Amino acid sequence: MKRWSMRQLEAWKENPRRKPLLLLGARQVGKTWLMQEFGRIHYKNVVYVRFDKDESMRQTFEQDYDVPRLLDALHVRSKVRIEPGETLVILDEIQECPSALTALKYFCEEARDLHIIAAGSLLGVAEHTGTGFPVGKVDRVYLYPMSFTEFLDATGNAVYVELIWRRDWQMMKLFHTKLVELLRTYYYVGGMPEAVAAYAENRDVVMVRQIQLALLEDYRNDFRKHASKEETHLISQIWKSLPSQLSREDKRFIASAVEPGCRAAKLRGPIRWLEDAGLIQLIPRVFRPEIPLQAYTDAAFKMFFLDVGLLAAKCEMDADVLLEGNNIFMQYKGALTEQYVQQQLCAECGMSPYYWSAEKAQAEVDFLISHARRVIPIEVKAERNLQAKSLRSFCKRYSCKLALRVSMSGYEVSEVRISDGPSCPGGHVYSILDIPLYSISSAPVALAEMISKERD
Known part of the structure; x- marks a missing residue:
């Protein structure tokens, strides 16, 4: 497998001002594999410590924060000489x-030349529970479940990744049916790397579902x-309420859907725990x-799952849906599709999406970036069906000049003219991309190209 986050680790390695790196992310998204693969490719040797299985190293770190003593202990334990730039020190399951x-x-302050990377499944939780978190003394990389293009690469379909990244709309149109079939499978x-590996090896969707259910039980x-x-x-x-929250037409999180009569304030702590755990x-x-955008948010929010495949498993979606054409995209009022787009915006595009809705929820735009x-x-x-009344309402109300629409249709750039009226004197024109x-990962560059053409 390949993970595109490897590039972030490579950039960290070359940064002369690097600090110890924290690799964050939910359980089983591939943090351990990525660290070890990074060490194998880019370093002469690797020191690997896993704290949930190494009592002696836990005791060593609990004594004091004497950096030379800790480095000596790591050297003795691993039988590897720790050399700046040549050795990667991996501290896994560090939350233990x-x-x-x-x-x-202390490593940051006294041994900045060493390359140290740490990971753990519940580090976000640790940060908010009184643990001595090294605020300001670490760099961070967040690892998400595998994106659609990573899935394509892992399943022997790398040729389509190149089409998407090149924004070769003509070739994508020729292979549209195949790309839609692969997207159905990704839903x-x-x-989750273990599920992807099982599918890549033998195309066994029964085994995939068993792995997903086991992961849900682990959580x-x-x-x-x-x-x-x-x-x-x-x-x-x-x-438990997540599938029903996402399968409504209005996907705004409703506290009373968790427990009748429940108030939002009562759920703040539990919601934060789930968010900190990456779930x-x-x-x-x-x-x-x-x-x-962050300065103009209110108390309302949508809550999404960490992975579209796990959401499908949690919704008890049967594998037969893979044989039923494109019905999978509209299952649960489009919940899987919205989950997919949100996941790719974060994991592949590096974006932090928001959403907008009008008063009394008369209009809603799925995401804002x-x-x-x-x-x-x-x-x-x-x-x-490309009718987009809410999008039109938003663009008219805020004089928006450019909008993005992702759907089962192909690439197109169109101009929309809104006629003159009381709420829009002089009318308004905007472009829709x-x-x-399946090409959502190309959105940032495609949008940048359109903006550049506007300025020209």
């Missing part, structure tokens, strides 16, 4: 040794093991689409 997490601060398999066990007793019940109830992503609502100092609305369509769902 809070003292090792704190020690990263089912998702991006439930984490609630019981790592969350407080007071929060465990509500965390489980939020987790959910919150997309805030923007009441005024201006830059910076900030790109090239502009606010770009994104409309997600799970079918070929239409791209296929």
Whole structure:
């Protein structure tokens, strides 16, 4: 397998001002494999410590933060000489040794020339639970489940990755049926590396589902093991409510859907725990689409799952749906499609999406992004029907000049003219960039090209 996050690790390695690196992400997204593969490719040797299985190293780090002593202990334990630039020190499952997490601060201050990378499944939780987190003393990379293009590469379809990255719309049109078929499969398999590997090896969707269900059970066990007793019940109830939250027409998170009569304030702690564990992503609502978007959010939000395949498993979606044409894209009122787009915007495009809705939810734009100092609305369509009343309403109301629409249709750039009226004196013209769902990773460059042409 290849992970595109390898490029971020390579950039970290070459940065002369590097700090110890924290690799963040949910359980089983591939952090250990990525660190070890990075070490294998780019370093002469690797020192690997896994704190959940090495009691002696836990005790070593719990004694004090004497950096020379810690380096000597790592050398003796691994029988590897630690050389700056030549050795990668990997501290895995570091959440099991809070003292090792704190020690990263001292490595940063006293051994900046060493290349140290740490990872753990619940580091986000540790940051907010009183652990001595090395704030300001570490660099960070967040690892998501495998994106659609990573899935294509892993399953022997790298040729289509090149088409998407080159934005070869003509060739994509020729292979549209095949790309849609692969996207259907990705909705089912998702991006968890173990599930992708099982599918890549033998195309066994039954095994894929078994792996997904086991992962979901592991996450439930984490609630019981790592969350407080007071929060465990509500965390489980939020987790249980996710499919129903996402399958409504209005996907805004509703506290009473977790438990009848439940207030949002009661759920803040449990929601934060799930977010810190990397199991959910919150997309805030923007009441005024201006830059910076974060400054114009209110209390409303949508809650998304960490992976489209795990969401399909949690919804108990049967593998037969893979044989039923494109119905999968519209399942659960388009929930899987919106989940897919959100996942790719974060993992592949490196974007932080928001959403917008009008008063009384009369109109809603699925996502808003900030790109090239502009606010770009994104409309997600799970079918070929390209009617976009909410998008039109948004562009008219805020004089938006460019919008993105992703759907089952092909690439097209069109101009929309809104006639003069009381709410739009003089009328308004805006452009819509239409791209296929499977090419969402090309959106940042495609949008930048359109903006550049406007300026020319």
